[in-house]
Amino acid sequence: MELGNENATVKKARVEEPLLLPPNVQVKQEGGVVAAAAEGDTRKEMDIIKFDATLLHCPVCSDRLRPPVFLCAAGLHIACSCCQGKLPGKRCHSCDHGGGSYVRSPLMDKVVCSARVQCAHRQHGCTSCVAYFEASDHESACPRAPCSCTVPGCGFAASPPNLLGHLASTHAWPVHSIRYRTHLGLAVRASEPRALLVAAEEDGAVFLLSVAALGTARAVSVVCVRANGDAGQQYSLKLWAHGSGDRAVILDSEVTSSVAPGEINVDAWEFLAVPPTMMTGPGPDKEMVLTVCIDEAS
Ligand SMILES: [Zn+2]
Ligand SMILES: [Zn+2]
Numbered sequence: 001m002e003l004g005n006e007n008a009t010v011k012k013a014r015v016e017e018p019l020l021l022p023p024n025v026q027v028k029q030e031g032g033v034v035a036a037a038a039e040g041d042t043r044k045e046m047d048i049i050k051f052d053a054t055l056l057h058c059p060v061c062s063d064r065l066r067p068p069v070f071l072c073a074a075g076l077h078i079a080c081s082c083c084q085g086k087l088p089g090k091r092c093h094s095c096d097h098g099g100g101s102y103v104r105s106p107l108m109d110k111v112v113c114s115a116r117v118q119c120a121h122r123q124h125g126c127t128s129c130v131a132y133f134e135a136s137d138h139e140s141a142c143p144r145a146p147c148s149c150t151v152p153g154c155g156f157a158a159s160p161p162n163l164l165g166h167l168a169s170t171h172a173w174p175v176h177s178i179r180y181r182t183h184l185g186l187a188v189r190a191s192e193p194r195a196l197l198v199a200a201e202e203d204g205a206v207f208l209l210s211v212a213a214l215g216t217a218r219a220v221s222v223v224c225v226r227a228n229g230d231a232g233q234q235y236s237l238k239l240w241a242h243g244s245g246d247r248a249v250i251l252d253s254e255v256t257s258s259v260a261p262g263e264i265n266v267d268a269w270e271f272l273a274v275p276p277t278m279m280t281g282p283g284p285d286k287e288m289v290l291t292v293c294i295d296e297a298s
């Protein structure tokens with residue numbers, strides 16, 4: 001249940017409508033009311049430092065209230081759309097003697113839409129301010145949700161752009177700039193297992209090319225560094241390893257996402273197996289000649 005870790009307090013909720021709250025809600029104004037920007041706009045914005053968050057949750061199922069919100073005939077008890085439809089006779093769950101039926105409350109709809117909170121990943125650079133009932137959806141898809149450095153003993157975690165800077169500066173992982181639908185040629189040594197790829201001139205996405213030993217062969221994989229692989233843009237990958245002449249092995253796959261980019265997961269991810277006969281150079285530290293092409297999946 002989400003209510004438990006909200007600690008019954010919403011800080012810095014931003015209100016964009018005139019406050020029309022139940023009498024047991026205490027609002028303390030900080031720094032005065034901000035005047036509406038445009039003439040004729042009656043909205044007033046202010047920060048709230050204390051707010052009883054139970055008023056923004058359905059008392060029946062404890063989920064966050066989202067429009068349409070329902071109010072019992074006595075005007076005392078609220079319920080979410082789902083719960084009021086399930087209650088016997090759609091009668092109030094809390095009023096003595098079964099109370100009256102629920103009716104929609106446009107006022108509560110305004111209240112739950114007006115209660116806005118900052119994204120939990122603000123410290124990682126997200127400036128989004130979203131409706132309280134949409135905060136979980138936003139945070140699960142937030143592009144600034146932190147990812148972890150997997151270098152043993154490091155423990156650093158940051159948004160993908162900041163993790164990129166950390167990996168490049170602290171651990172000296174090489175960085176290459178890419179453009180979507182454009183081939184990037186890379187010469188990767190078997191002893192240099194990683195390279196960061198950043199689409200700096202596109203959407204800023206960060207990718208990691210990893211190389212793992214597969215006996216005497218090498219497994220090469222590309223993942224998108226982000227905490228929410230199922231949300232947002234998906235990517236496709238074409239990866240070539242070139243041998244002598246026109247010989248090449250090719251991987252054509254979707255790009256997996258990883259919140260802790262490190263060693264590749266050969267059990268779960270698609271990878272390109274590069275046999276030793278397609279590596280060049282003397283001694284054990286051979287080189288793979290690769291071509292990478294990433295595209296935004298439609
Ligand atoms: Zn409910
Ligand atoms: Zn009631």
Ligand SMILES: [Zn+2]
Pocket residue numbers: 119120121122126127128138139142143144
């Ligand atoms: Zn966010």
Ligand SMILES: [Zn+2]
Pocket residue numbers: 149150151154155156166167170171
């Ligand atoms: Zn680190």
